[in-house]
Amino acid sequence: MAVTDPERQAPSLVTGEKHHGRTMHLTLRVWRQAGPDSEGRFADYDVPGISEDMSFLEMLDVVNERLASDGEEPITFDHDCREGICGTCSLMINGRAHGPERGTATCQLHMRKFGDGDTIVVEPWRAEGFPIIRDLMVDRSTLDRIVEAGGFITVSPGSAPDANLVPVPKVVADASMDAAACIQCGACVAACPNSAANLFTAAKVAHLNLLPQGEPQRYQRVESMVDTMEQFFGSCTNHGECEEACPKEISIDFIATMNKDYLRAKIKNRRYLSRNP
Amino acid sequence: MAPSLDAKIPEGPIEDKWDAHKFSVKLVNPNNKRKFDIIVVGTGLAGGAAAATLGGLGYNVKVFTFHDSPRRAHSIAAQGGINAAKNYHNDGDSVYRLFYDTVKGGDYRSREANVYRLAQVSNNIIDQCTAQGVPFAREYGGLLDNRSFGGAQVSRTFYARGQTGQQLLLGAYQALAEQIAKGTVTLYNRSEMLDVVTVDGRAAGIVVRDLLTGEVSSHSAHAVVLATGGYSNVFFLSTNAMACNATAIWRAHRQGALFANPCYTQIHPTCIPSSDEYQSKLTLMSESLRNDGRIWVPAKAHDPRPPSEIPEAERDYFLERKYPSFGNLVPRDVASRNAKAMIDQEKGVGPLGNGVYLDFSASVDRLGRNVVEERYGNLFEMYDRITGEDPYGSPMRIYPAPHYTMGGLWVDYNLETTIPGLYCLGEANFSDHGANRLGASALMQGLADGYFVLPQTIGDGIAPLLGTKPVDTHHEAFRLAEAAVRDRYAGYLAIGGTRSADWFHRELGKIMWDHCGMERNRPGLEKAISEIPALYEEFKKDLRVLGNDASVNQALERAGRVDDFFQLGLLMCEDALHREESCGGHFRSEHQTPEGEAERDDDRFAYVGAWEHTGEMAPGRLHREDLVFENVKLTQRSYK
Numbered sequence: 001m002a003v004t005d006p007e008r009q010a011p012s013l014v015t016g017e018k019h020h021g022r023t024m025h026l027t028l029r030v031w032r033q034a035g036p037d038s039e040g041r042f043a044d045y046d047v048p049g050i051s052e053d054m055s056f057l058e059m060l061d062v063v064n065e066r067l068a069s070d071g072e073e074p075i076t077f078d079h080d081c082r083e084g085i086c087g088t089c090s091l092m093i094n095g096r097a098h099g100p101e102r103g104t105a106t107c108q109l110h111m112r113k114f115g116d117g118d119t120i121v122v123e124p125w126r127a128e129g130f131p132i133i134r135d136l137m138v139d140r141s142t143l144d145r146i147v148e149a150g151g152f153i154t155v156s157p158g159s160a161p162d163a164n165l166v167p168v169p170k171v172v173a174d175a176s177m178d179a180a181a182c183i184q185c186g187a188c189v190a191a192c193p194n195s196a197a198n199l200f201t202a203a204k205v206a207h208l209n210l211l212p213q214g215e216p217q218r219y220q221r222v223e224s225m226v227d228t229m230e231q232f233f234g235s236c237t238n239h240g241e242c243e244e245a246c247p248k249e250i251s252i253d254f255i256a257t258m259n260k261d262y263l264r265a266k267i268k269n270r271r272y273l274s275r276n277p
Numbered sequence: 278m279a280p281s282l283d284a285k286i287p288e289g290p291i292e293d294k295w296d297a298h299k300f301s302v303k304l305v306n307p308n309n310k311r312k313f314d315i316i317v318v319g320t321g322l323a324g325g326a327a328a329a330t331l332g333g334l335g336y337n338v339k340v341f342t343f344h345d346s347p348r349r350a351h352s353i354a355a356q357g358g359i360n361a362a363k364n365y366h367n368d369g370d371s372v373y374r375l376f377y378d379t380v381k382g383g384d385y386r387s388r389e390a391n392v393y394r395l396a397q398v399s400n401n402i403i404d405q406c407t408a409q410g411v412p413f414a415r416e417y418g419g420l421l422d423n424r425s426f427g428g429a430q431v432s433r434t435f436y437a438r439g440q441t442g443q444q445l446l447l448g449a450y451q452a453l454a455e456q457i458a459k460g461t462v463t464l465y466n467r468s469e470m471l472d473v474v475t476v477d478g479r480a481a482g483i484v485v486r487d488l489l490t491g492e493v494s495s496h497s498a499h500a501v502v503l504a505t506g507g508y509s510n511v512f513f514l515s516t517n518a519m520a521c522n523a524t525a526i527w528r529a530h531r532q533g534a535l536f537a538n539p540c541y542t543q544i545h546p547t548c549i550p551s552s553d554e555y556q557s558k559l560t561l562m563s564e565s566l567r568n569d570g571r572i573w574v575p576a577k578a579h580d581p582r583p584p585s586e587i588p589e590a591e592r593d594y595f596l597e598r599k600y601p602s603f604g605n606l607v608p609r610d611v612a613s614r615n616a617k618a619m620i621d622q623e624k625g626v627g628p629l630g631n632g633v634y635l636d637f638s639a640s641v642d643r644l645g646r647n648v649v650e651e652r653y654g655n656l657f658e659m660y661d662r663i664t665g666e667d668p669y670g671s672p673m674r675i676y677p678a679p680h681y682t683m684g685g686l687w688v689d690y691n692l693e694t695t696i697p698g699l700y701c702l703g704e705a706n707f708s709d710h711g712a713n714r715l716g717a718s719a720l721m722q723g724l725a726d727g728y729f730v731l732p733q734t735i736g737d738g739i740a741p742l743l744g745t746k747p748v749d750t751h752h753e754a755f756r757l758a759e760a761a762v763r764d765r766y767a768g769y770l771a772i773g774g775t776r777s778a779d780w781f782h783r784e785l786g787k788i789m790w791d792h793c794g795m796e797r798n799r800p801g802l803e804k805a806i807s808e809i810p811a812l813y814e815e816f817k818k819d820l821r822v823l824g825n826d827a828s829v830n831q832a833l834e835r836a837g838r839v840d841d842f843f844q845l846g847l848l849m850c851e852d853a854l855h856r857e858e859s860c861g862g863h864f865r866s867e868h869q870t871p872e873g874e875a876e877r878d879d880d881r882f883a884y885v886g887a888w889e890h891t892g893e894m895a896p897g898r899l900h901r902e903d904l905v906f907e908n909v910k911l912t913q914r915s916y917k
Binding site: 051061068073074082083085088110134139140141147151153155162164167170177180183208213 | 347351
């Protein structure tokens, strides 16, 4: 039977006999916090036998298996697709959102980017708009509120015209796609000294406002989204840390696009209001 | 044998069935829609689109996801594209051809009427998504670009770089966000559905667990819609996200919904081979790579040379050699099985000898690096990040991995399961792909079900309920279901054994991969059927979950999912054992042609095998839906 067959025992979690690259011995300093209202603290863990081919999250899986074997509760962290596309993973790694590699989400970060003997500090996103739930898990639903405020194009299924009716210049479609690549992970907020969500909001505004399909709701959209954003997040003062941290390398130029549309919206929307009091 | 299941396929010529059906179904008056409550579980393409559309129509919708945001569902990871029969490229495509290709690609194990409808609404999907702001790739003239995709000889695939699933999901998510803001849809995030409740044989609601507080609660409605995705994670290593699971559909199955064709699983040919024992998942490289990449292995076994030092004459481009007409674009099952054959002949490449090459050098020479980068840039970057190797410099290494499950809850033409009032959409149902799904068809089906099919068909089921209230959640049936869920989760915590749920999951996955994976046979399946219950017993005695049930406990969440994977895994093996033929992704080594191709047995197995639950780990009872082919002539697939 499977369980008693020595060939089928659990893969060794300590020495990693089957990997092919380097093995590292690390110290992890991890933020542990039992609940939203509990006091948090750093805990240090001695972590030998980590293969350089592991992803950062696979390394945390190994640490969690070891913690559980020692009767200690595993570290809670958000993650899902592990392909850098769902935006569920987060983590401040050595003070940088998603760690040291540019344009890379934590789940795509591999241990070969670290050195043997390193101490790695792992913290949750820290921003007022992202309250901590437990350990490294935070609540990012404020970003959903911003999208709900106007990050959509209204179209009932069945009412759309033929898709080729409205040509969209390739450069416009490409720019829209550049903005739409945002994975809503919140790294921009976590990296910002003001905890501003301008890059996130601007990316969604630009994705839709650049397209002819987004034109009818353009000014309502930007005003409503920006006003909602300001309820939860700080103000942008052009530090540019967000662009640096963004795993999809979304350009802060989109913030300028959003600001321009917002200014025009403030004028246009007032005019509409005065016409339809 | 029980009588054939009634799929409620409308009468008439196939071209007219859907229109005729839309005319004949009962309608709910626009002013009455707000009097109906509908629960949607899952917020991927199918669930997100359905919830948004139902909310837009005026129904009261409650939508549940275990993610923090509806936009995280694994539909987001689909890379390659979405098919539609637009024929924008004037290369002979049509609704009929898309229908025909899908039935043929499914190896004649799907229901004609459903597939035809899918092909019909495919064009509406592209219109809808474009209007929603999905930034599909465009040509310089500003019109939509298409590419050809695995298994198709026309260019019918629409795409948004390598992130088509993400962009389509954002379209559905944004439509859902609009309805949430309007108040027609109420979102319950970080809430996992753990049971379906039936009252008087009809779906009355669901029981969910709040993943932050552990609180178990009930919700009732006039209808329940499950759109909870596939079950490839039964193999532990798959291309699915870590949290993808079968619990929602499995629990519905236990309540009486038949589970159709559980053994039909798709192994995707182009994944990055695993690098070590710690691997937590396998990463897919879009199948679109096969358009411009050439697959090869060294002609002789155990060739130690790096790829650049192996001359053309000593390379075996095995797909081009065996299938001159389709070459590298043969369907996924054919590509996967051939890669496995090469590795079985010890021609595999890479440090573990577990890959085959996917080589872009010829395309870079022909098209230029810029064009290749434009088409696949993000995929190349992803490969580099994971493996530390640059695919512009040396060929990629790829290997097959479990990717998609064609099986799922049995549904009729209305997408209703065998439990009245319970509907199932997207990958979670069995309906449209037969024994094998063609590339770029999953996104199409999810959105077809969600935007265009269910919103039309659900009225037929609920219209007669006008004036009735949903069952009170204090009803005995809800109370008992909640108590059972609490006991189940308290039970996992109480075992106090020595092994984690992940450990058991990994072990189960090995059994499934070895015996119910790319190639199956009687002795292997019988071995699996004896091993799985034994391992399951061990799970129930030796599981260890720390912590408690009143706060975030990810290990506890996993325990529940693994529990259900055990039960489903056993059913998959039973189904694979009973199906004494090869078809699509189900390859029984006893049933192959002299050339090593899948050998169907249409006389005995041209039916949907739908299983009834008879008790925990007890053998299921088989029901059949005989498949009638009036429009497509059954032939042996040939991609030579």
